[in-house]
Amino acid sequence: MKKKRKFSIFPAYIDKHLIIAITLLYVFGTIMIISTEMGLKAGDQSVVFSTVGKQFLYYIAGIITIIFISRYKRVLSFDIKYIWFAYGVILFSLLMTRAFPAINGAHAWIWIGTFTVQPSEFAKVMVMILGAKLFGYNPYNDFKKSFLYFVVAVGVYFITVLSYQHDLGSAVIIAGISYIMLLIVPYKELNQYRKVMLLLLALGIVGAIFVLSPIGTKLFEHFSDSYMAGRFLAAANPFAYQYDTGYHLIMGLVSFATGGWFGVGLGNSIHKYMNFPNSPSDFILPIIVEELGIVFGLLPILIGYGVIFWRLIKHSLKFNNVASKMILVGTFAYLALHFVLNVGGVGGFIPLTGVPLLLISRGGSSVVGFMMAIGFCEREIIHNIRKEKENENNSGKI
Numbered sequence: 001m002k003k004k005r006k007f008s009i010f011p012a013y014i015d016k017h018l019i020i021a022i023t024l025l026y027v028f029g030t031i032m033i034i035s036t037e038m039g040l041k042a043g044d045q046s047v048v049f050s051t052v053g054k055q056f057l058y059y060i061a062g063i064i065t066i067i068f069i070s071r072y073k074r075v076l077s078f079d080i081k082y083i084w085f086a087y088g089v090i091l092f093s094l095l096m097t098r099a100f101p102a103i104n105g106a107h108a109w110i111w112i113g114t115f116t117v118q119p120s121e122f123a124k125v126m127v128m129i130l131g132a133k134l135f136g137y138n139p140y141n142d143f144k145k146s147f148l149y150f151v152v153a154v155g156v157y158f159i160t161v162l163s164y165q166h167d168l169g170s171a172v173i174i175a176g177i178s179y180i181m182l183l184i185v186p187y188k189e190l191n192q193y194r195k196v197m198l199l200l201l202a203l204g205i206v207g208a209i210f211v212l213s214p215i216g217t218k219l220f221e222h223f224s225d226s227y228m229a230g231r232f233l234a235a236a237n238p239f240a241y242q243y244d245t246g247y248h249l250i251m252g253l254v255s256f257a258t259g260g261w262f263g264v265g266l267g268n269s270i271h272k273y274m275n276f277p278n279s280p281s282d283f284i285l286p287i288i289v290e291e292l293g294i295v296f297g298l299l300p301i302l303i304g305y306g307v308i309f310w311r312l313i314k315h316s317l318k319f320n321n322v323a324s325k326m327i328l329v330g331t332f333a334y335l336a337l338h339f340v341l342n343v344g345g346v347g348g349f350i351p352l353t354g355v356p357l358l359l360i361s362r363g364g365s366s367v368v369g370f371m372m373a374i375g376f377c378e379r380e381i382i383h384n385i386r387k388e389k390e391n392e393n394n395s396g397k398i
Contacts, residue, residue: 011071013385014378017311019066022359022374023059025304026367029284029360030055036272036279036287058364062371069375074383076132076323080139083130087153090126093119094160104278104354108167120170121369123157127174128330128373131181136323143189147182154178169353173337180333181326208350238348248283251276252346255286263293280362282354285346301360308335315381324380331373334358338366 010016033055037047069075075083097107097119109116130153133139134146154174162171179197182190238246238253255271258264269290272279279287288297309332316328335358342357344350356366 011382013382014070015311015381017307018374021304021307025359026059028300032284032288033280033362035267036284058367062368065368065372066375070378070382074379075129080133083133087126087130090119090123097165106165106167108165118365120161120167121365124174124177124334125369125373127154127178128327132323132326135185136326143187147190147193169341169355176337177330177333181330184329249348252283252286253348255290259290259293261293261295263291263297266291281356283346284361285357319384321384324384327376327380331377334373
């Protein structure tokens with residue numbers, strides 16, 4: 001007599017560690033968003049219901065996305081022409097942002113009523129899918145041609161987001177995800193290109209150090225009217241621009257110092273009542289550390305992120321499928337780059353880029369975009385585990 005299979009929302013072999021870590025981080029982030037919003041609204045308790053409502057909708061949208069993608073056929077099984085079509089749709093949405101008002105100098109959002117959609121978050125996922133298809137399945141039977149197509153495609157997204165939308169953070173992450181994915185492609189035909197990539201990376205690091213040096217800062221002052229240039233100058237010396245672009249950074253640093261190891265208590269932040277800019281989004285980490293300290297504020301985030309990193313790397317090392325590796329490593333880079341740019345920016349180590357702390361900061365597109373990437377990872381994990389099980393069963397029958 002056959003046993004009845006128990007109904008489950010999630011498909012078999014899905015990595016539930018990823019789902020649990022994401023959920024716990026999101027709940028923690030929602031609590032802290034409510035706390036910071038209370039500061040912005042001067043203690044108005046109605047903020048609790050509106051914030052919880054929006055956060056719940058974003059989470060449900062993200063979970064449904066994960067379930068749908070993990071249960072559906074692999075997107076990598078689609079013909080390359082359909083993936084290029086999806087690429088074009090996202091590019092069109094990136095161009096459409098100019099029809100809507102700018103936020104903090106960036107034309108990065110499409111407004112739908114009271115909600116906003118940030119297409120660049122989905123562009124980050126798109127470059128992962130495109131790279132995995134081009135190099136995992138080599139649809140053009142030529143890795144050099146695939147490399148050229150990929151670099152041009154990423155370059156178009158990068159230039160559009162950086163120059164057209166004025167969104168430095170998203171542009172850097174799109175380039176960073178693509179760069180890291182290319183480094184793990186195991187084909188000798190691309191070795192010469194990788195040498196050039198490493199040289200460009202070295203030049204970029206040297207250039208960034210120069211810009212943040214006293215000499216570079218002096219030269220950059222000629223472009224101080226530029227919004228992006230102002231952020232570089234504030235990172236080099238925020239107190240020289242304390243009433244302008246350095247104000248955000250100084251407020252964040254003071255909050256970090258106030259919180260110390262154990263914080264002043266949940267809801268007891270002083271600085272969130274002092275016109276702290278972008279406290280629920282880009283600058284939520286200083287408020288978290290001020291209220292909960294490093295031990296109860298920063299450490300839980302590091303543990304949650306650590307679980308996600310560990311599971312992604314564990315699966316990527318286990319599977320031999322190149323396409324699966326690229327999606328898993330691309331998602332790892334997605335989360336890691338957001339963390340580095342956000343924490344580095346609010347900590348004064350690098351220029352502010354307006355990048356949110358994923359799953360913690362307020363924002364619907366960033367949540368759904370990242371959970372979409374996790375959905376593709378889960379699809380690859382399920383595919384590879386099922387394949388392993390089938391091979392084991394077939395070998396057992398011989």
